[in-house]
Amino acid sequence: MNGIKLTLEQKNAIQGVYFNENTFFNCVQDINNDWFLFLSESDKAELINTEYSYLLLLAEFEYVPPIIENPFL
Amino acid sequence: MYGVGFGYGAIGATTVLSGGGSAYDADAQSFFSANSTLTDVTQKNAINQFYVDLKANSLYSKMRAMYFMFLGDATKNSYNGVNPAAYQLSFSSGWTHSSSGATPNGTSAYASTGIKVSDFTNSSIGMGVYLRTNTDGLFCDIGTIDSLRFQLLSSFIGYHYCALPDINVLQNGVAANSLGLLSLNRYSTSNRKTYQKGILKHTATESMSSTPSNYDFKIGASGGSSITWYSPRQNAFTCFKNAMSDNDEANLNTCVNTLMTTLGINV
Numbered sequence: 624m625n626g627i628k629l630t631l632e633q634k635n636a637i638q639g640v641y642f643n644e645n646t647f648f649n650c651v652q653d654i655n656n657d658w659f660l661f662l663s664e665s666d667k668a669e670l671i672n673t674e675y676s677y678l679l680l681l682a683e684f685e686y687v688p689p690i691i692e693n694p695f696l
Numbered sequence: 697m698y699g700v701g702f703g704y705g706a707i708g709a710t711t712v713l714s715g716g717g718s719a720y721d722a723d724a725q726s727f728f729s730a731n732s733t734l735t736d737v738t739q740k741n742a743i744n745q746f747y748v749d750l751k752a753n754s755l756y757s758k759m760r761a762m763y764f765m766f767l768g769d770a771t772k773n774s775y776n777g778v779n780p781a782a783y784q785l786s787f788s789s790g791w792t793h794s795s796s797g798a799t800p801n802g803t804s805a806y807a808s809t810g811i812k813v814s815d816f817t818n819s820s821i822g823m824g825v826y827l828r829t830n831t832d833g834l835f836c837d838i839g840t841i842d843s844l845r846f847q848l849l850s851s852f853i854g855y856h857y858c859a860l861p862d863i864n865v866l867q868n869g870v871a872a873n874s875l876g877l878l879s880l881n882r883y884s885t886s887n888r889k890t891y892q893k894g895i896l897k898h899t900a901t902e903s904m905s906s907t908p909s910n911y912d913f914k915i916g917a918s919g920g921s922s923i924t925w926y927s928p929r930q931n932a933f934t935c936f937k938n939a940m941s942d943n944d945e946a947n948l949n950t951c952v953n954t955l956m957t958t959l960g961i962n963v
Contacts (some may be wrong), residue, residue, distance in 0.1 A: 661789065686803065
């Protein structure tokens with residue numbers, strides 16, 4: 624899966640910020656602790672012609688998820 | 697977003713006239729009035745019937761919050777069908793909303809409810825999700841967690857399970873898949889049950905602490921100070937309720953399934 628790779632400053636600028644009445648940006652870290660943003664097609668449509676439209680121009684990179692411990696095993 | 701405690705709607709299926717001359721259940725009308733961008737008549741009629749069916753089965757008064765996740769966008773999906781002024785959902789980026797349900801991306805998408813375990817009495821808490829995706833994995837569809845205790849409802853390797861305060865063990869019930877209404881009830885600190893499609897799957901009686909998590913329930917993931925176990929499963933309906941009896945769970949499943957069948961999205 625590919626996602627928008629962000630610098631720490633880019634992440635800090637949007638994390639938790641609402642871009643419409645009911646939706647906020649949530650960024651996650653990959654296995655290397657790099658920050659990624661994943662936008663659905665409807666998210667992208669919302670961001671066009673907004674102050675966050677620059678996010679749509681950022682490059683996408685392959686996302687490798689961190690290893691999640693399963694407490695039940 | 698809202699900090700109002702749980703409120704109960706009117707008991708009994710009363711009706712009011714809408715602007716177009718049609719009659720809706722009073723609580724359904726309250727939901728429609730708050731959710732003003734919801735205009736699809738087919739969806740509104742199906743939801744109205746759902747309110748009527750819940751009340752006919754004495755279930756509406758036992759619901760604390762409910763979310764119709766098939767309304768097509770984050771705003772419409774966010775309103776609480778029990779009390780539209782309370783516990784409105786906040787969605788993260790990464791959801792795809794459609795007339796079949798809301799689908800999180802399984803990587804970063806979740807919704808905050810504002811509902812905490814402390815909002816319930818310790819002896820009676822329940823929650824349920826109607827899932828339309830059959831996917832195995834360590835995914836949480838409703839959950840809250842802190843460093844010591846957690847509560848969640850999920851499906852993993854053919855089982856669905858819950859983990860309530862102080863019980864870090866798999867409470868599994870054999871489930872053929874992760875489809876339909878998955879429901880979890882806690883009746884006391886030593887009695888809880890899980891259901892799929894109205895059928896009891898597992899009863900657990902291990903003693904557990906009543907100390908609740910300090911964080912609100914998430915939909916599509918679990919989490920407290922950090923969010924984890926993101927689910928990719930499509931969610932068509934989510935509810936929080938009093939712990940229900942086996943008979944109530946069967947009737948709730950019938951009501952929910954009727955709603956989904958009317959809309960052509962039953963599984």
